[in-house]
Amino acid sequence: MGGSSDSNEPRRTKSSASNGNTNNDTNSTLSNSPSTFTSFTFSAPVQPIDQSHWSIVEWFGNGSNWQVDFAKWIILAIEEPRESSEQPNIETGVKIINREIEELYSAGMIPKETYNPCLDIINKCKIFRLNPDKDKREHLLQMIFNRLQMKYNDAIQIINMLRQISIEQRSVLRFMTHQKVQAKIAYLRTTLKSHKTTYDMERYHCITNPYYDEVFKQKQAAVLECSNLNASIKAVKASNVELNERYSDIFNDHHRVNQELIELKEKNEKLYNEVNDNKILTTKYEKLVVTNKELLKAKEALKKQGEEIVKEIMENHTKMTQDRDKMIKQLQEEAKELRQEAKSAKEEATTYQAALGSATNIRWSDSTLNNPIQLTKDIENLQHSLTVFTKVKGKSIKINEDAAKKLLAEYQCKANLDHKEIKNYLAAALQRMILETIFYFADNLFKYANHDSFSDKLLESYIVYYTHYLIKNTNLLATTREGKDSVTAITPVKIRQQVYAALGSRGFAKPNHPLVSHLINKILGKMEMYREVIDDGNKNELRSDAEKIIRTGLQLWFCLKAQEPIAKVQWFKAGAHLESHLIVGAWENDNIKEMEVDFAYFPLIMSEHDNQVFSKAQVFVRPKANGRTKKLFGIF
Known part of the structure; x- marks a missing residue:
């Protein structure tokens, strides 16, 4: 049950009754859920319905709130056994749910605090349907009944009743709960004019024929087969035309002989009239008779020859048809063999190519943009750009000291700052805030991928998402499949390096990229909380500068992922010990043991296994709580 606006399947409408709102309707925060309804044929005689079923x-x-109907549909989906014949319809229904919730959310009909729980329930329902588990089922049902604010005994009674009724009855209940939801979806579409045709907008309140797709595919296959047969018939007709032309020539020759016989007959009659007067004519007549007999024999011979030619034409036609079919079959078999040979050759060539030593080389050459030296230069350039971008000094910049102190407190900075010093600390804190925002976005890039449809603006998200699973599966290949090659084990590393190197070169390199624009707005919005650029000229340059820093930060993150081993970004926590080989800051070497990290404004970037440092952490320091330096500070 429940069609999508993207479907071309036939629909039929059916209304659902509602006996008014329940208390559950106003308290639920769930979204609508579709279902697929299948017609069943009952061979058993109709029995009186159990009155307890009416409850x-x-x-x-009951109820008119689509969120409650969505929850009821999920309950029905959970309680349907996986081996049930309704499994394909439930899977289809769960997929349609995402589209309808996205549609409601995009139209602004539901807030994010409703939208997110709905997606959470849908995902848990999908996981449960794929791998039914008693604990998952109990947890999901308990979560839904809690949202519906139902008593335990009432919930148990409903679950027990659902298990007693038939598959067909549960299917009807799913249909009934979804009809009210789809009526609202249809009204929403009609109101917003969000679909191209009236059919999609006004007739969404319907039942989708679950078998129409298969019938449509069979129809397309039949049309294709008919087209191929028509082409074959056309070729046979062309052959027949040629044979008909040959037959026409024979027929014309036969007609010409007949005409000659008629003319001879006329001459014969004329000579016969002259026989009585002249014996010579009689002799000629006898000769003509003999000639006539010979012509008749020739006519019979031509007729017989024509029949033989016609027979030969028919036999040739039959033989040509058989030869053509045999040749097509032979060519198909040869093509299949050639494809098999090509596949084997390709696999063999791939094996040889994979065996090359270059395939196992995981180090970047000095000529590439991902080599460690170039990576270090890129980090230094990013540090410089951040320093310029986050400056808070000057007449054209006004800072919010209260907000700045609150931000520093979030980073556990304990420095007691005056008006002049707070600007240095605020500029450093803004650098950290920008880097954390960019790196958090990059770490969660895979979450933006929408698996129901492709969008160019999410291309980088799709690449990161599918690269993760490709690496995971190639690792499984290396660990769970036997073999002696040296390429398989290094394949996951090569995939990660090549993909992230490509993303580092071209990722988000598109004007007005929507995700980059989103980050620009987010970062500029945060910075305006702590500093205000008064000069309009400088303010206009902020967006362009922010875009450059974001692209540089994202490219840096991709390049870090392309290293082997992977380079990690680590922030030193407040109170951490000073390690001069990993940290840069202002302290005296003789009292380094008395100092500790106040807060870090640039992270340590270091490879995971070989401890290669690409960039040291940049920090402000403070005396330890019980250190000698703390006491000296108190004295002076």
Whole structure:
């Protein structure tokens, strides 16, 4: 049950009854859920319905809040056994749910605090349907009944009743709960004019024929087969035309002989009239008779020859058809063999190519943009750009000291700052805030991938998402499949390096990229909380500068992922010990043991296994709570 606006399947409408709102309707924060309804043929005689069933029918039928109907549909989906014949319809219904919730959310009909729980329930329902588990089922049902604010005994009664009724009855209940939801979706589409045709907007309240797709595919296959047969018939007709032309020539020759016989007959009659007067004519007549007999024999011979030619034409036609079919079959078999040979050759060539030593080389050459030296230069350039971008000094910049102190407190900075010193600390804190925002976005880039449809603006998200699973599966290949090659084990590393190197070169390199624009707005919005650029000229340059820093930060993150071993970004926590080989700051070497990290404004970037440092952490320091330096500070 429940069609999508993208479907071309036939629909039929059916209304659902509602006996008014329940208390559950106003308290639920769930979204609508579609279902797929299948017609069933009953061979058994109709029996009187158990009156106790009406209680569950009324419970599923009551209410007018689509969020409650969505929850009821999920309950029905959970309680349907996986081996049930309704499994394909439920899977289809769960997929349609995402589209309808996205549509409601995009239209602004539901807030994010409703939208996110709905997606959470849908995902848990998908996981449960794929791998049914008693604990997952109990947890999901408990979560839904809690949202519906139902008593335990009432919930148990509903679950027990659902297990007693038939597959067909549960299917009807799913249909009934979804009809009310789809009526609202149809009204929303009609109101917003969000679909191209009236059919998609006004007739969404319907039942989708679950088998139409298969019938449509069979129809397309039949049309294709008919087209191929028509082409074959056309070729046979062309052959027949040629044979008909040959037959026409024979027929014309036969006609010409007949005409000659008629003319001879006329001459014969004329000579016959002259026989009585002249014996010579009689002799000629006898000769003509002999000639006529010979012509008749020639006519019969031509007729017989024509029949033989016609027979030969028919036999040739039959033989040509058989030869053509045999040749097509032979060519198909040869093509299949050639494809197999090509596949084997390709696999062999791939094996040889993979065996080359270059395939196992995981180090970047000095000529590439991902070599450690170039990576270090890129980090230094990013540090310089951040320093310029986050400056808070000057007449054109006004800072919010209260907000700045609150931000520093979030980083556990304990320095007691005056008006002049707070600007240095605020500029450093803004650098950290920008880097954390960019790196957090990059770490969660895979979450933006929408698996129901492709969008160019999410291309980088798709690449990161599918690269993760490709690496995971190639690792499984190396660990769970036997073999002696040296390429398989290094393949996951090569995939990660090449993909992230490509993203480092071209990722987000598109004007007005929507995700980059989103980050620009987010970062500039945060910075305005702590500093205000008064000069309009400088303010206009901020967006361009922010875009450059964001692209540089994202490219840096991709390049770090392309290293082997992977380079990690680590922030030193407040109170951490000073390690001069990993940290840069202002302290005296003789009292380094008395100092500790106040807060870090640039992270340590170091490879995971070989401890290669690409960039040291940049920090402000403070005396330790019980250190000698702390006491000296107190004295002076």
